Amino acid sequence: MEIPILICAGQPLMRSGLSSALVAEPDIRVVGETADGSTASALARELNPAVVVADFELADMTGIDLVRELLRPSREAPRTLLMAPAEGDAVLESILAGATGIVTRNTLVEDFPQAIRAMATGHSFLSPDIAALLLGWVRDKQPALFPALGLNLLTFREREILALLANGMSNAEISKRLCIVQSTVKFHISQLLRKLGLRDRLQAAVFAHQNGVT
Structure with a gap:
């Protein structure tokens, strides 16, 4: 045919x-x-x-x-x-x-x-x-398209650090609060930025406030 x-x-x-x-x-x-x-x-x-x-x-x-x-x-x-x-x-x-x-x-x-x-x-x-x-x-845009999906990619520790970061805490303050070294804090921040498709701490803080992570 x-x-x-x-x-x-x-x-x-x-x-x-x-x-x-x-x-x-x-x-x-x-x-x-x-x-x-x-x-x-x-x-x-x-x-x-x-x-x-x-x-x-x-x-x-x-x-x-x-x-x-x-x-x-x-x-x-x-x-x-x-x-x-x-x-x-x-x-x-x-x-x-x-x-x-x-x-x-x-x-x-x-x-x-x-x-x-x-x-x-x-x-x-x-x-x-x-x-x-x-x-x-879709992978690059997913934080804006599907915020819940981006959050689901984060580990418990990454969500915890995202919330502290959104409240204006420095790496040193986060390190002291969670009893972990600053290099570990930096690693977790780089991981959550990558997973959420964000560039820096400011974008992460805005994202956290927009999606109730505080």
Whole structure:
């Protein structure tokens, strides 16, 4: 069974490269190509592709705008494979907009058939570099996104030191209060900063007050 796809990319070279690679696949059929999102939206209604392969930057809108347009209520939407920049914010926005597949512009054209086949059978697809980027972005941002998760990463001693730090105590004062040497205090502070994705004591103090650790 053939998988009909529509290609939407602003650069002619990108469109032709993708088309040439995909027409060689016996189970994939390129039903249309265009440079702009408006035409892609119209062609999607007319040609009913299973998957739309779209670049992030189009002639008249962004790839995210196209995803939203294709998902408008009252229409049967094709699944969208979006070529997004290697930036965490862009990837997350693409997912929230409704993209069901995301690759980067550096993804080899030989890897697109695998993504298209997965999406045509109802699966989502993230290229390995996008998956790694997204995991790193969530890990770096998690204190702001999921404060409770960040706190759960801390040991009892680290939470204890975070609370004392938030109350303005110096390393020497914390050392005296907990009966541990200052080098151990410094080690625990560096560990809790790393786990919470924070830069310094000030950020840690603010985080502690915002999340009730005092």
